[in-house]
Amino acid sequence: MNYSELYIVKELVDLVNIPSPSGFTDSIIVYLDSELKRLGFSPRRTRKGALVVEIGGRGNPIVLAAHVDTLGAMVKSLKPNGRLEITNVGGFTMNSIENENCIIHSKTGKTFSGTIQSISPSVHVFENARSLERKIANMEIRVDEELKNAEDLQKLGIEAGDFVSFDPRANVTKNGFVKSRHLDDKASVAVLLDFARRVSEGKVTCSRKTYLFFSNYEEVGHGASAAMPDDSEEIISVDMGAVGDTLGTDEYVVSICAKDSGGPYDSTVVRSLIETAKRVGADYSVDIYPFYGSDVEASLRAGYDVRFGLIGPGVEASHGYERTHYKALENTLKLIEGYIGN
Template sequence: MHKPTIDMAYLKGVLSELLCIPSPSGFTDQVVLFVSRELERLGIAYELTRRGAIRADLPGRQYSPDRAVVSHLDTLGAMVKNLKPNGRLELVMIGHWSARFAEGARVTLFTDDSAYRGTILPLKASGHTFNREIDTQPVGWDHVELRIDAQAESRADLEKLGVNIGDYVAIDPQPEFLETGYIVSRHLDNKAGAAVMLAAAKAVKEAEMELPMDCHLLFTISEEVGSGASAVLHGDVAELVSIDNGTTAPGQNSRETGVTIAMKDQTGPFDYHLTHKLIGLAKDHRIPHQRDVFRYYRCDGASAVEAGNDIRTALLTFGIDASHGYERVHESALENLAELITLYMQSPATAKRDSTRLGGVEGFPETQGADIDPNLLPHAFGAGRSDDD
């Protein structure tokens, strides 16, 4: 097992291209086609589900059981809720994000037959008209509207332009790749995760690494609305590692550098053995890392488990500041994360027993430190039982 060099020029280049492709949940066809072409260029076989989730294959010595690494291609966005009498558009959010970050955003509105540029504005946008009311009006999706850059002063004007309820609105990413190593953009969640996966796969292919078991690269298209990896898995996958953003904020241990390894999110703890295996790989190969717990966060792994998959799950993240807003990460975090993924792909199965879906206790792994002296436990533990029972 060795830690390969990650082609950071490739990683940042493919991230830049991904960011420029509009892909709010439900409007992901173009980004799916882009990633499909990129997989072909890397010589990696893949398949698409009916809706467009991607399952690519890096073959290993063992066909089954196997493992998967997942990232999502869909982003936040908005949809037209109503055509207003003033020629503006009422919006609802796609995914969960604050209208505070929507105010002032440049966007593209996609109609059935065309596209228009526009700006999301608060209802009271002019200080020359509303004076201090522009600072005291509430924040929320009921208090913003979309002004499209076309002649539209009435609902009838909007209808003539072909605008309809249900049209998609994609938010401009406005990416910046800075000499300091920082990357600032909307939609780093989770275009950066997809770029990391592609860069890791490129490193594996170019180094001609022999993997111990098949590894599937999953690119999902509906994580931001909750369904994520619920459909793209197949029964042979025994362990799933999600790649997504961590949240750097007061009270959190995530950082914009190194790999942030999640121990738990709002759906519950991640698999103890798989998570500690990843921590061990990071330690052994001197990859900067930290642990964190996310209270208001869910990922592709959660939807996979909720769909009924009996798999071990873990979450590796790149810490970003201002998640679901104007996000920022340092490129070193993406490099470290890609390195850890390649090491994970080279590692043996987390538990050999996982080759059997149902079985006895033989080979069942135990949590470290769980073999506790019974004398240290409360007296009631095991009361009334003896070796003769």
């Protein structure tokens, strides 16, 4: 099987290659809007910049929510040495971005390439190159331009508040692994696009009124806090399943979350998801994530009166250089189709 030619994998690679740190998601929303219209649907933008689309079915409305925003950074200040001080967008460890290539998106519309590194990057020069604490104050961006000072940066049009996106380094292996940054949560976005495609082609019929909601501020905590369809009765966050430690989820299954940092998920929904996975033969794992939050929690905090759950493909090394497998995407799609489709 040539995994790279599968719709779900091609879409995933396209998605991770569109820069979209929280607050800088217009381009990816435009991409999704265009693809959903091509499939025959009528998506609409919310005032907050998210995208919502009804794809079929009647009665008992359900929302499948995935987020398009990713980790990233912003320029905090222009340093006297011609480097950029940064502030993080979303939560990640500094060692996970050290020596990563990046793009600075200036407010003028110009882009500049660069590399994120510590302020003591060379073992041949700095005695503390190995021991320096990797924290945001000790990281900077080396811009790929001839620069001597802050004034040179200003001449380029770079300033505080410019967004910084990380090179995803997307790679699909011959045996079905997808390695890339931002699989959280673009793997799930690709799953929902494939679900919409299969509905549009008549391969699946929605047994209940079904919305897809693509939020754009999940990584900073308020993604699905507004503009959910008024008639929503149930919201399922489709987000990545965490892998590691004593968790049962791996890179091949769909994860069904029973509890995360926000507390237990709706037990009736969790049981129904498990029963569906068994019925349709989707490989799954039920897990508890102590350091995890999802879009549906933002909806609940905002006061939405809905049933709620969380599922998603297993993703290893979350918020770093991540990896999943085609089987996890396939199992997530299979669970969604079994839960909603006829």
